[in-house]
Amino acid sequence: MKVLELLKASASELRRVISLAVSSMLLAMHTVLGYFSIMIGPSIRIGFSFLAIAAAGMLYGPVVGGILGGLGDIINYILKPSGPFFPGLTISSMLTGFIYGLAFYKKNITIGRVFIAKLIVVIFVDLLLSTYWLTLLLGKGYMILLPARALKSAIMLPIDTIMLFIVLKQVSIIAKRFFKPQMN
Template identity: 50%
Template sequence: MKKFAGLIISSARELKSVLSLAISSMLTALNVVLGFFTIQPNELLKFTFAFIPLSITGMLYGPVAGGLAGIAGDLLKFFIKPTGPYFIGFTISAFLTGFIYGLFFYKNKITLWRVALAHLTVVIFVQLLLNSVWIAVLYDKAFLALLPARVLKNFIMYPIETGMIYFVSKALEKILERSRITTR
């Protein structure tokens, strides 16, 4: 519990740095832009790559910054190009996604197992459970009727998305090491 509190405090302190805010803002902008290139075959399924900048924000600046970047990205996407009615549940999901990635990645070595576990946590708790509840409420659908298609989509996309987060994170680590740029 002490480590968790320290992680939260350290991540909140990142918000005092102009460099952290600038890079987080650029990653949030990238999240928004990638969100516009979403494939949505119907109101129940969505394929996007906007999770990558959110995971990077969590990796660089922790769960607080990752969560706030999730909120900012979700709100900006809605105000710039709404794809349906605004629903605060999806903003909560965006916060939790950035927060979870920050918990797993911030101040930790990026390993395939860590990425797989972080993304699995996001997939199960945010995408399958919470987002399915939000969709059921918003579109007046039965929760259990939503699950088969959403489970199939996430089962197929999980290894692809995990690999993408891992390879982008490792590439960023190498770039930061070579350039000796400190983000903290």
Template identity: 45%
Template structure:
């Protein structure tokens, strides 16, 4: 339990770093661009790769920063490209997904298994269950009516999102980007 609490306190301390804010802003720009290229399949299904920067920020800075980043990006992307009605419940689910990614990635090695498990859990809890509940409330459709299409979409996207995130994270790690961000963060705090 102490390790779990430490994840949040350490992630909260990350907010005090200018490096955290600027790195998050750069990933935010990438998330906004990726969000502009989302594919809407009706009112209930959207295919987008803008969750990749959310995972990267959660990996680098933890659950607190990841949750704040995910929620703020959700609102900002909606303001720039509104698609459907705004519903605060969907933003809270996005915050929860950032927190979940932060708990599963922060200060842990990126492995394909970890990425597959974390993507599956976030897709199941946030995308399939909670988002479908929010859409059911928002549009007045039955939960079970929306569920099959959303389950199918997430099952198709799960390996694709996982492989893209894993490949990008490994490439950035191999190039030394993550090490450079961490090194300058620790140098700046001394």
């Protein structure tokens, strides 16, 4: 499926009541999982809320995944602020949902696909973009923040990949069972 067709199909998901209902539940799940994140210093967080955004991206595509990523970041900030609000981090969350949507929407979920998608998010969003946002927010140098964040990402990449693979496989089984006419 070409990218423009994928974006169009994902945007059309916003017109379906079932898509909005399930997306709302995934957004609520994202918010709940946000409470279980672990802060290690001001610039390193281990969290699980990406699982809900990746599931939304898989079910409804990059447009819905991006919207839910942004909304989830804003809602988590309102309910549990951990510092000042920074729109750059919201953009990072939107990009994460968008990337997961591109990687998983209407595609077979394989461990390789999950690993590549997670690797892209880790490198381009978490390490490059979010670290830059944190330099602006915290006033620390990029190269001061990057090594610790890179170490955390290297340790968490295989763990997150396995968790994400298991969750997405289960969500796809459930979705095929309950939404069979809509799913490929």
